[in-house]
Amino acid sequence: xxxxxxxxxxxxxxxxxxxxxxxxxxxxxxxxxxxxxxxxxxxxxxxxxxxxxxxxxxxxxxxx
Numbered sequence: 001x002x003x004x005x006x007x008x009x010x011x012x013x014x015x016x017x018x019x020x021x022x023x024x025x026x027x028x029x030x031x032x033x034x035x036x037x038x039x040x041x042x043x044x045x046x047x048x049x050x051x052x053x054x055x056x057x058x059x060x061x062x063x064x
Contacts, residue, residue: 001009
């Protein structure tokens with residue numbers, strides 16, 4: 001592999017890493033927003049949501 005091919009390969013790898021970085025950054029922003037929304041909900045509502053989720057998880061059959 002000559003230097004020109006290596007340079008092209010590294011440029012492609014850099015582009016792929018940049019895309020991955022953008023995707024991860026976006027996912028982190030979404031999670032941060034969800035955390036902030038969860039913290040903004042009063043604690044009594046969070047407990048009732050947890051109970052509802054527990055009940056739903058018991059009624060949904062697990063897929064293998």
